Amino acid sequence: MPLFHGIQRTAFAAPAGGGFGGGGGSVKKSKKKAKTKKSKSLLSEVEVVKTSPKKSNLDTPDNTQAGEPKLDKWGLPVPTTDDIFPPMPPGTELISVDNTKEEVTLSDISNALKNHIELSKLTERFDEQGVEKGDPKGRPPMKLGLLHRSPPVLTVENFFTKEECEQVQNVALASDENGPVQVQSATFSALAQSKRTSTSWFCYYSQVPTLLAKARHVLGIPTLEQMEEPQIVRYKVGEEFSWHYDEVPGPQLKNGGQRLATLLVYLNDVAQGGGTVFRDLQDGSTGEMLTMRPKLGSALLFFPAFGDGTPDDRTLHKGEVAGDEKWIIQMWIHERGYVASLPESNYQESAQQSVNDVAASLGYR
Numbered sequence: 469m470p471l472f473h474g475i476q477r478t479a480f481a482a483p484a485g486g487g488f489g490g491g492g493g494s495v496k497k498s499k500k501k502a503k504t505k506k507s508k509s510l511l512s513e514v515e516v517v518k519t520s521p522k523k524s525n526l527d528t529p530d531n532t533q534a535g536e537p538k539l540d541k542w543g544l545p546v547p548t549t550d551d552i553f554p555p556m557p558p559g560t561e562l563i564s565v566d567n568t569k570e571e572v573t574l575s576d577i578s579n580a581l582k583n584h585i586e587l588s589k590l591t592e593r594f595d596e597q598g599v600e601k602g603d604p605k606g607r608p609p610m611k612l613g614l615l616h617r618s619p620p621v622l623t624v625e626n627f628f629t630k631e632e633c634e635q636v637q638n639v640a641l642a643s644d645e646n647g648p649v650q651v652q653s654a655t656f657s658a659l660a661q662s663k664r665t666s667t668s669w670f671c672y673y674s675q676v677p678t679l680l681a682k683a684r685h686v687l688g689i690p691t692l693e694q695m696e697e698p699q700i701v702r703y704k705v706g707e708e709f710s711w712h713y714d715e716v717p718g719p720q721l722k723n724g725g726q727r728l729a730t731l732l733v734y735l736n737d738v739a740q741g742g743g744t745v746f747r748d749l750q751d752g753s754t755g756e757m758l759t760m761r762p763k764l765g766s767a768l769l770f771f772p773a774f775g776d777g778t779p780d781d782r783t784l785h786k787g788e789v790a791g792d793e794k795w796i797i798q799m800w801i802h803e804r805g806y807v808a809s810l811p812e813s814n815y816q817e818s819a820q821q822s823v824n825d826v827a828a829s830l831g832y833r
């Protein structure tokens with residue numbers, strides 16, 4: 469068992485109130501709300517994150533320098549990336565896809581998902597080529613793709629239109645005291661040693677009905693209850709979120725159980741850097757680390773845990789350093805009903821009507 473194995477799953481930039489992989493850091497919010505009891509306690513949790521380890525050695529590929537192990541002030545070996553994110557044991561199933569040679573069908577996608585959360589409406593809503601069925605009402609239809617077979621990593625082209633991407637960015641940019649909570653990411657989270665330098669906004673469900681309607685459509689999840697509060701993230705040039713797992717650390721599991729799916733939508737094109745990279749997965753056509761390049765309106769869908777809630781460590785990933793500004797919105801689907809921690813009084817049911825209205829306007833049934 470590698471050193472620090474016990475904390476390898478805590479790689480969340482755990483933000484206030486247990487929002488896991490979203491933010492981490494100081495909450496920037498209206499003074500009015502910061503005075504309430506709840507916000508105060510959130511802020512103190514955030515402080516824990518801020519005062520966590522000063523400097524990580526995780527960018528050091530190994531623990532030796534000219535054969536000498538690096539030691540901390542107690543004479544103990546300094547943890548390396550491999551200690552905290554151990555390599556996959558030999559024999560781990562990893563099946564890539566060569567999209568330049570293979571014609572991936574919806575049946576392939578369904579097969580790849582068989583141990584994961586059930587996307588129950590796939591065949592109803594997408595044809596065998598993975599193209600969205602029905603009348604797209606002048607919009608380009610969504611198209612499913614498979615970037616990796618085991619563990620499954622999917623793409624959804626045309627998830628959002630350009631206008632929808634702009635609308636979401638405006639939710640963050642126009643945020644005021646009634647809007648989403650902005651979290652200035654901490655440099656290092658307390659236990660995880662993951663480095664996150666971006667800024668996150670925890671959204672009210674009611675602010676992003678199109679995201680929820682489309683997520684429900686693609687994932688075939690009947691209600692909004694399992695959905696974690698969506699988070700908009702902005703990476704300025706040079707910002708990143710280093711290696712981490714999206715899975716929920718043990719103490720937080722009582723809220724909705726494990727995260728079974730990550731849905732991440734890219735809100736702009738990023739010419740340089742800013743890819744979502746999976747350390748242990750390969751792009752079947754190049755043999756390189758699997759990297760999803762941010763593309764305006766495209767979504768990435770992967771599964772931090774199997775359908776039974778067992779974490780899938782093969783999904784270790786990072787948001788690489790952005791060479792240009794990068795915007796995403798992401799959300800997670802839990803095993804069970806989940807109660808949002810931020811912003812205050814954020815309930816799925818308050819978005820129900822507007823989500824239904826958007827779904828109807830998009831022709832979803």
Ligand SMILES: O=C(O)CCC(=O)C(=O)O
Pocket residue numbers: 489490701709714742743744745785786787788796798
């Ligand atoms: O920005 C990205 O590409 C990845 C972000 C991510 O993995 C996360 O926020 O959990």
Ligand SMILES: [Fe+2]
Pocket residue numbers: 489712713714785
């Ligand atoms: Fe992540």
